[in-house]
Amino acid sequence: xxxxxxxxxxxxxxxxxxxxxxxxxxxxxxxxxxxxxxxxxxxxxxxxxxxxxxxxxxxxxxxxxxxxxxxxxxxxxxxxxxxxxxxxxxxxxxxxxxxxxxxxxxxxxxxxxxxxxxxxxxxxxxxxxxxxxxxxxxxxxxxxxxxxxxxxxxxxxxxxxxxxxxxxxxxxxxxxxxxxxxxxxxxxxxxxxxxxxxxxxxxxxxxxxxxxxxxxxxxxxxxxxxxxxxxxxxxxxxxxxxxxxxxxxxxxxxxxxxxxxxxxxxxxxxxxxxxxxxxxxxxxxxxxxxxxxxxxxxxxxxxxxxxxxxxxxxxxxxxxxxxxxxxxxxxxxxxxxxxxxxxxxxxxxxxxxx
Numbered sequence: 001x002x003x004x005x006x007x008x009x010x011x012x013x014x015x016x017x018x019x020x021x022x023x024x025x026x027x028x029x030x031x032x033x034x035x036x037x038x039x040x041x042x043x044x045x046x047x048x049x050x051x052x053x054x055x056x057x058x059x060x061x062x063x064x065x066x067x068x069x070x071x072x073x074x075x076x077x078x079x080x081x082x083x084x085x086x087x088x089x090x091x092x093x094x095x096x097x098x099x100x101x102x103x104x105x106x107x108x109x110x111x112x113x114x115x116x117x118x119x120x121x122x123x124x125x126x127x128x129x130x131x132x133x134x135x136x137x138x139x140x141x142x143x144x145x146x147x148x149x150x151x152x153x154x155x156x157x158x159x160x161x162x163x164x165x166x167x168x169x170x171x172x173x174x175x176x177x178x179x180x181x182x183x184x185x186x187x188x189x190x191x192x193x194x195x196x197x198x199x200x201x202x203x204x205x206x207x208x209x210x211x212x213x214x215x216x217x218x219x220x221x222x223x224x225x226x227x228x229x230x231x232x233x234x235x236x237x238x239x240x241x242x243x244x245x246x247x248x249x250x251x252x253x254x255x256x257x258x259x260x261x262x263x264x265x266x267x268x269x270x271x272x273x274x275x276x277x278x279x280x281x282x283x284x285x286x287x288x289x290x291x292x293x294x295x296x297x298x299x300x301x302x303x304x305x306x307x308x309x310x311x312x313x314x315x316x317x318x319x320x321x322x323x324x325x326x327x328x329x330x331x332x333x334x335x336x337x338x339x340x341x342x343x344x345x346x347x348x349x350x351x352x353x354x
Contacts (some may be wrong), residue, residue, distance in 0.1 A: 054103045074115035081108030082133060089141040098145050105137075105149055123164045127157040142201040151209025159217050169236070171221065175282070176240035178214045179289060183244050185210070186293045187251075211290060211302055215309045218286045222316065234280045241285035242275045248292050255296070283313035 085105040089098075109130065116126035134154040138147055155178075162170045185192065185207055193200050218237070249271060253264060278284045287310035294302030 054099075058103070058107055071115045071118050074111045074118070078108045078110075078112030078115060081105070081111065082137065083108075085146070086137050086140055089143045089146045098143060101143075102145050102149060105146065109133075109153055124161045127161045127164070131157045138202065139198065142198065144205050147202050147205035148209050151206055152213060155209065155213035155217070159213075172234075172236040175214070175218055175221065175237045175286075178210060178217075179237075179241055179244055179286065182207075182210055182214060182290075182293060183248065186297055189297060207299075208301065211305055214286065215290065215305060218283050219309070219312065222281075222283050222313075234282050237282040238275075238279045238285050241282055241289050242279075245275065245285065245289055245292065246271065248289070248296065252292065252296055278317075281313065281317050284310065284317065287313050 081104045085101040085108065088101040088104075112133075113126065113130060116129070117123070131154050134150045134157070138150045138154070141147060159171070159174065162174055185203075189203070192203050199206075221234070221237075246268070249267065253267065258264060258267070275285060287306055290302060290309060291306035294300075294306055
């Protein structure tokens with residue numbers, strides 16, 4: 001990397017004048033830290049996989065050793081494991097210790113949850129306790145892997161409480177609020193990062209954690225036979241997703257400087273046509289929302305998650321259609337043509353506005 005006092009900063013300096021000040025050494029340090037974190041993404045993913053495998057092996061060992069027969073022992077072990085993982089993350093910053101702390105964290109949550117269910121503690125109360133522990137752990141540590149696991153635990157526990165209440169509308173409200181939270185986070189990315197507080201330190205972990213949770217839970221709700229919920233209420237989440245998509249498209253068109261009224265009306269009309277067709281399939285509209293959000297800020301990992309989620313959602317929709325294979329093929333063929341036409345039209349519109 002060239003020194004940060006290069007063409008870009010020199011240009012800003014000339015534009016802003018002598019009043020422009022910056023910490024060059026701080027920028028260099030921040031850049032190298034960001035670069036190091038990006039370069040070790042594969043290692044981090046492998047660390048998570050390794051931590052999960054080690055956790056499963058350890059839990060099997062505990063089962064074989066008869067520890068599960070002692071509920072009190074499980075509760076104590078669970079609390080000790082979670083505490084040890086917090087201490088390790090607060091005091092050390094090493095990749096091998098990250099793997100170990102993730103392993104102890106997942107093991108601690110698993111043992112604590114199992115023991116609470118075994119002693120017949122109220123299910124919602126048990127989930128609430130785990131959420132509280134997750135929030136405390138999230139506040140105390142800013143490690144990416146550790147915080148990511150805690151975000152997943154908090155979101156899934158809250159979802160479990162809503163399932164236990166057996167009030168389907170609360171589930172759809174929760175998913176809608178998660179979608180709105182994602183839009184808020186993405187649109188206020190710069191402000192959050194520059195806050196220089198705990199929230200800014202946790203931004204990356206919270207963002208990817210919310211994306212994973214939103215996609216996973218949204219996909220789960222598409223299996224009403226597993227959740228005993230009314231599928232006729234799917235439109236609630238779809239409506240919220242659709243409104244957020246229109247809001248997002250409006251800003252993306254501004255970013256792309258699409259100014260002609262005809263172009264905007266055409267894009268909005270095509271979007272409305274697509275969204276009306278998938279009003280009872282919130283997984284597709286949710287996947288499109290993730291795709292556009294990540295495209296707007298050029299977040300590659302989110303784009304990959306959005307693409308995979310969209311493929312899975314469309315495939316499930318195609319599989320669940322109660323029509324013949326021939327009709328499915330015809331529908332898929334014309335849908336592909338429609339998307340190709342949409343791509344060509346939007347490409348032509350964008351080139352015209354350039």
